[in-house]
Amino acid sequence: MTRLATVLVLSLIASIAASQSHTAADEAFENLGHEYLSDLTNFSPVSATLIGDHGADDKLDQVDADARRRSKELAREYQNALAVIDREQLSPANQIDAALLQHQIESELWSLDTLQEWAWNPLVYVNTAGNSIYGLVARDFAPIATRLQNATARLEQLPRFFEQARGSLEPARVPKVHAETAIAQNHGLVSIIETMIVPEMAALSDTDRTRLEAAIETAKDAIAKHQTWLEEELLPRADGDFRIGAELYDVKLAFALNSPLGRKEVKARAESEYEAVRNQMYEIAKEVYAADHPYTSFPDTPDEAYKQAIIRAALEKAYQQLPARDGIVDIAKQQLQQATDFVIENNIVTMPEEPVEIIIMPEFQRGVTLAYLDSPGPLDKGQSAFYAVAPLPEDWTEDQVNSFLREYNLYSIQDLTLHEGVPGHYLQLALSNRNPSPLRGVFGSGSFIEGWAVYAERVMIDEGYLDRDPLMRLINLKWYLRGITNAIIDSAIHVDGMTKEQAMTLMIEGGFQEEREAAGKWVRAQLTSAQLSTYFVGYQEHVEMRKAVEAEWGDAFTLRQYHDSALSYGSPPVKYVRALILDEPIPNN
Secondary structure (H helix, E strand, O other): OOHHHHHHHHHHHHHHHOOOOHHHHHHHHHHHHHHHHHOHHHHOHHHHHHHOOOOOOOOOOOOOHHHHHHHHHHHHHHHHHHHHOOHHHOOHHHHHHHHHHHHHHHHHHHHHHHHOHHHHOOHHHHHHHHHHHHHHHOOOOOOHHHHHHHHHHHHHHHHHHHHHHHHHOOHHHOEHHHHHHHHHHHHHHHHHHHHHHHHHHHHOOHHHHHHHHHHHHHHHHHHHHHHHHHHHHHHHHOOEOOOOHHHHHHHHHHHHHOOOOOHHHHHHHHHHHHHHHHHHHHHHHHHHHHHHOOOOOOOOOOOHHHHHHHHHHHHHHHHOOOOOOOOHHHHHHHHHHHHHHHHHHOOOOOOOOOOEEEEEOOHHHOOOOOEEEEOOOOOOOOOOEEEEEOOOOOOOOHHHHHHHHHHOOHHHHHHHHHHHOOOOHHHHHHHHOOOOOHHHHHOOOHHHHHHHHHHHHHHHHHOOHHHHOHHHHHHHHHHHHHHHHHHHHHHHHHOOOOOHHHHHHHHHHHOOOOHHHHHHHHHHHHHOOOOOOHHHHHHHHHHHHHHHHHHHHHHHOOHHHHHHHHOOOOOOOHHHHHHHHOOOOOOOO
């Protein structure tokens, strides 16, 4: 009997016994969840490494048609096993985990069968190749010699991996922007080898070092061959539409959000919030403007053009505080410590002890966003989180550099650090990953995680960070407005046919973004359908949850108690955390 067949039998037994023994149902589900996580090495060894399962660190993903068929078969087996278990007999915690597992399996099957990014998104393969090595050498979860031996094995498999990737991609379906981004990122794979593997080779024995040196040459040849194919074969034939359309977008959004809110509800909320936030920015901008021009008389009913001018004039004051072109990382380090001190002094939330480092973004990850938080896998304990910041491209003109630095002025870098670091992603993931359920960490909700980071920015401002500086409040609202316009353009581009000019106008004129930021977001929106909505939706859900808890707790409500409680349940969708905090029935959708 296979391992999964054993789990199926256990599930059947538990279903029969559920009316008599709640423990049996919970045990059967927990066994099923454990087996699923153990099988992640069969779905994707690279993904398993990234979450902290190191049982197949020497394996590189199979990405051909046979591998996809096996993945679908295995996912359907787990889907059938899960269907046997009576959810009503599970504890509330396991009801949530079962819903998360079902959601994940359904998402995997839909992605393989219907979305089919394996056929039209070359970035899938470049990122897998990069993470296959980066995930082994970036953190010291095992002796460096062991990690280098596994990296050697994966480097030796790169020729096979890229050959399978080329056999899977259908050039006519590949959007040009995806091909262009893959070309840029594929170059960065060699930099991982040169900067992260070569300097550590002295840790190996002579025999292992000789094998690694040969593997490096093999890998470089494979990368070069793939680069040539991307440039000379794929790009000239790339003729796919980056717009995925309403049918695919709506399903992908539902999987991304796992929320009661659908596309139309998100759009309506975002458009309403867009007007409200711009009006808030105008009120703060008047305060900033009046400080310099105290005899100004503002009209009682200003038109939009007048509001626009006053907001822009106030923002110009923030734009005078610019970092040096190569100084963003050092500034972020200083601001991270400043934010940490404020959180502790004001008792906002428990500060984790897990380490966090600010690093230069690996080259193979650049081209999509300026910064991200790379948290250690939920199964890896005591490892560093990386707040990664991308350097400015060397080929940018002086005007492009200035545009970028105006957008990422000192106030904006501060807001970014609140979002990515403390009390944003780093803090939230460090605390949430302490939840004993591994499924909660592995299947973390994008809207919970991104929504918390946006919410965390606002909490700091509301609690008086930077002495309630009106420019900091104005920039924070500008960043929230960015999240709102993200949600608007996300569906507008992929469903409604929004053009680049329309998107740029909304972001630059409506959202007060600089040209470089808006241009980068246009590219990102094309590459990452449905992801840009998670910030706004998650923030909305976090705000609504806090209001409900404040009403329930009354005078007993404190920020630290609430935040610690909200982050103690892992990173599932907000609707589940809300149900647990308020002791409400677990949502079944």
